[in-house]
Amino acid sequence: MAQDTTVPKLTFEYWLDKAIEWGQATTLESQKDVCLHLPQLQEFLHQLYETIKNLQGSTIAIQRFPLIGQLLGRLCWNPFVIGYDESQKTLMWCLCCLYSSEPQNAVELKANSWIRSLLCHLLCSSKWESNEAETSTFISALGYTSADYYCHLVKNMVISLVTELRENQFNGLKIQESTSASRVKAVSIFCVPLITLPDLTPLLETLLLYHGGLSKEILSLEFLEAVNEAFLKKKITLSESAVFSLWLRHLPSLEKATLHLLDQLFSIQWNSLEEVVRVIKDSLLPQAASHPAIFRIVNEIFKNALMETDGTSEVMTIIQVFTQLFLQTHQNEYKQHKFPLKAYFPYHHQPLVRGLIRRPFELPTAYWSQHLKHISDMVKALVEDTNTSSLIDLFEIWFLVACFGEWVDIAAEQLLKAAVEPDAVLWLLAFYYCPKNENQQRTQTMVEAEAVYNHLMMLFSCADLSLKDLEAAVHRVMGIEQCCNQRLTTHLLTNFLLFSPGGHKLAQKCIYHITETTDTSTGVYNLLIRTAYRFNHSGEENQRAVKLLNELLQKLTFKV
Amino acid sequence: MEAVLGQVEQLPALLAVSRSPLVRDWDPVTLDRALEWARYFQHLHDRFLARPQLREALGRRLRRSQPYPPLGFPALGRCPQLLGLALLENRALPPAACRRLLRSLLQPPGTGIGPEPRGLELLARRKAAARLLALPQLQADAQLLAEAEVRAEAELLLRRLREERQEGGEAAGQRRWLGRALEQLPQPRALAVVAAALALLPPAADSDGDGSSPDGHPASAAGDGCTAGLLLSWLLDNQERFSAFCLCLPGSRLAFLAGHYSQLSTSYLDLLTCWGSHLHYDPLQGRWVKSGLDKAEVSWEELKERFSRLCQGSAPLEEQTRAALKLLRTRDGDFRVRGLSVWTDLLMEIGY
Known part of the structure; x- marks a missing residue:
């Protein structure tokens, strides 16, 4: 008989025992237990359906699973099970399978009648349920x-609970605090199976914004986890304030949301920075980061991501975009609601924070190189200060610069576009790509950077360049063992190709050559989409550079 | 168009059959045909939704045979659900047809049957949600739960009345139908539903107001006035019913409604006057007591409570109440001594 045993007998009995134990789930203990098992039960029901869907009529199914009627019948009377996600659908399908179109014996006749009663119980305002008889007619x-x-x-029941909870919160009934706390917790437990039912949204939001007088968490942890899960999977939409409140009161949810964002960003192909911006904005994290506690935790997670990936350019881009979006929200907030900057960067050198936080478009272009020199000087002073020489301190300074990486991109651009004193700006770039100086690596990088820069500047005004002229720089990219120098050189070279009069003719070939022979292609791609984004949003006068950039991006999109 | 109208005219019969024992002769083919018709009617609904003239024509044709419950254009859109659920509850449907019904209603994956009334899963979920949210651990107050149930019924009643009005049904017919529908509920419940419905109507419904309603349609505000009128006339045309209505609702609730509907406030004051005149003063106990055995009366305390609630209402309502009481006091001789006139004593108690 049983050819496939996708539903082992053992689990069948396990669930039947559970169903008997739960009854109609009238005690809080059994309710909690049901909630805990709902996802597994749904999975089981699905397997059961897959097994019985090809059996004709109920007799064979009953032969294989003699207790199937008892199990399904009991589950149909458990509102937690019926209310949960898609369980009701699968249960009804199972019942549908057991219905015989030509009942052959008394058992099948009885089964048919029983199935119709169950379905009426599930779907109709039934005439047999005492208080609903008149309602039904x-x-x-x-x-x-x-x-x-x-x-x-349901809408009215939700409204009534919402009203009561709000009044409760406003009145702050001190006397009944403990009883009301346990009731609020019960409400949150009962909501777990129903979270994805849209009618419940106002109740979910009210609960998430509800704070009892006690310092302890008043909502059930299962509820918080389940709401976060449903929100991240986009199964529900919640108001921003409710989401922020969820993340503030339940840190594991915030962590999950941040990791979910990173996963999401790593799993898609970025065609433009606009796309990255959209995904990050949709996550609501930059908006939520207006709360300093959220900002700091998200940044901690980013730091870990940086260390785990060894600072790949994607993570650097993500952090940079996140910071920009956070600043946008922060600047748009009403003055009286705004937290001071120090709340977000409590352990950093405040003048440096203030310098970095200026958005480039807030300053006249002519002032950029001066501003960069100012930033570079401050960073240099901090780094060279013997009091802040520990690796952790160094990392914190570097991370701060990385968050505002837009200024680093502008630094590399300014070196080739404007008349700047190169030393300070080059130093900032060297620090960005090579923060450590234990064995004089950074000093070495600086020397290297100066050499590349001088070489490129020499070629800058040549209208008629050949690949041979660039060979020295290209060689540096390909022949360098230290990867930070390679990245720095690539950065400078790419900008040279974009902005020098002679470079654009060679650009395609040169970039192709570099990305083919080294593993710098993601780095170059990230640099280019960041530049394109800046061009699109602040306007670039050099139309040739804009055109070239778009061509380069089109070629690279197919490759990366 | 005439052909379509002819088809639509069949709908009441189709729905009536689906609730009758006649379905015992249905086989799967008949069932499929019935469901197809239902889908077709839904399709007509979606197609003519934005075309008022055609809507009206369809609605008129639907009402021609005077079906009960009355059908209107919106019923076309609900057709698959009306038919499907009616058949599910009809035990006369034979097994083969029933199996086909279940398959197409619940549409298990891979059955390849066309699009069907969606949302039966949603219905089951909502019904379960209603049971969950009604569990005693959640509902601290059984009163609130009962109110939610009554409000749901009241909302459906209002929705139906609005649909009827948009369909242009004539008032007498609507009144007849309203009475018949409310008869399905036990009287206290029917009265509670009507009270909830009156409370749910936007405030401008009775008086002229600024002519707008929550959904922003001036026409709908005027229409809500008609709806309120219909409910009020059901309530006020029968003295016994109105008296029961006032007895079962608390004074605060009645004061609220009286503040919104002037027709109701007048009748309510008349009723209170009648109740008050049945009280007589017991000099031994030194207070006003009920005179007879009639249940439909209130005690002195309750009368006092109801009058003071009215006086706490809006300024015009307070004015109207005070004027009525003063007139009654004058009629009783205007003596300002306790124990002579119930109205004098009431006015003193309330503080005038």
Whole structure:
């Protein structure tokens, strides 16, 4: 008989025992236990359906699973199970499979009648349920169905709970604090199976914004986790304030949301920075980061991501975009609600924070190189200060610079576009790509950077360049063992190709050559989409550079 | 168009059959045909939704045979659900047809049957949600739960009345139908539903107001006035019913409604006057007591409570109440001594 045993007998008995134990889930203990098992039960029901869907009529199914009627019947009377996600659908499918179109014996006849009763119980405002008998006739006298009635009923029940919770919170009933706390917790437990039911949204939001007088968490942890999960999977939409409140009161949810964002960004192909911006904005994290606690935790997670990936250019780009979006929200906030900058960067040198936080478009272009020199000097002073020489301190300074990496991109651009005193700006770039100086690496990088820069500047005004002229620089990219120098050189070379009069003719070939023979292609790609984004948003006068950039991006998109 | 109208005219019969024992002769093919018709009607609904003239024509044709419950254009859109659920509840449907019904209603994956009334899963979920949210651990107050149920019924009643009005049904017919629908509920519940419905109507419904309603349609505000009128006339046309209505609702609730509906406030004051005149003063106990055995009366305390609630209402309502009481006091001789006139004593108690 049983060819496939996708539903082991053992689990069948396990779930039947559970169903008997739960009954109609009237005690809080059994309710909690049901909630805990709902996802597994749904999985089991699905397997059961897959097994019985090809059996004809109920007799064979009953032979294989003698207790199937008992199990399904009991589950149909458990509102937690019926309310959960897609369990009701699978249960009804199972019942549908057991219904015989040509009942052959008394058992099948009885099964048919029983199945119809169960379905009526699930779907109709049934005439057999004591308090609903009159409602049922009234609703049909109005020409409506149970579907219309329950839609209105649930909405009203939710409104009534929401009103009560809000009043409770405002009145701050001190006397009944402990009883009301346990009730609020019960409400949150009961919501778990129903979280993805849209009618519940106002209740979920009210609960998430509800704070009892006690310092302890008043909502059930299962509820918080489940709401976060549903939100991240986009199964529900919640108001921003409710989401922020969730993340503030339950840190594991915030962590999950941040990791989810990173996963999401790593799993898609970025065609432009606009796309990255959209995904990050959709996550609501930059908006939530207006709360300093959230900002700092998200940044901690970013730091870990940087260390784990050894600072790949994607993570650097993500952090840079996140910081920009955070600043946008922060600047748009009403003055009286704004937290001071120090709340977000409590352990950093405040003048440096203030310098970095200026958005480039807030300053006249002519002032940029001066501003960069100012930043570079401050960073240099901090780094060279013997009091802040520990690796951790160094990392914190570097991370701060990385968050505002837009200024680093501008630094590399300014070196080739404007008349700047190169030393300070080059130093900032060297620090960005090579923060450590234990064995004089950074000093070495600086020397290297100066050499490349001088070489490129010499070629800058040549209108008629050949690949041979660039060979020295290209060689540096390809022949360098230290990867930070390679990245720095690539950065400078790319900008040279974009902005020098002679470079654009060679650009395609040169970039192709570099990305083919080294593993710098993601780095170059990230640099280019960041530059394109800046061009699109602040305007670039050099139309040739804009055109070239777009061509380069099109070629690279297919490759990366 | 005439062909379409002819088809639509069949709908009441189709729905009536689906609720009758006649379905015992249905086989799967008949069932499929019935469901197809239902889908077709839904399709007509979606197609003509934005075309008022055609809507009206369809609605008129639907009402021609005077079906009960009355059907209107919106019923076309609900057709698959009306038919599907009616058949599910009809035990006369034979097994083969029933199996086909279940398959197409619940549409298990891979059955390849066309699009069907969606949302039966949603219905089951909502029904379960209603049971969950009603569990005693959640509902500290059984009263609140009962109110939510009554409000749901009241909302559906209002929705139906609005649909009827948009369909242009004539007032007498609507009144007849309203009475018949409310008869389905036990009287206290029917009265509670009507009270909830009156409370749910936007405030401008009775008086002229600024002519707008929550959904922003001036026409709908005027229409809500008609709806309120219909409900009020059901309530006020029968003295016994109105008296029961006032007895089962608390004074605060009635004061609220009286503040919104002037027709209701007048009748309510008349009723209170009648109740008050049945009280007589017991000099031995030194207070006003009920005179007879009639249940439909209130005690002195309750009368006092109801009058003071009215006086706490809006300024015009307070004015109207005070004027009525003063007139009654004058009629009783205007003696300002306790124990002579119930109205004098009431006015003194309330503080005038």
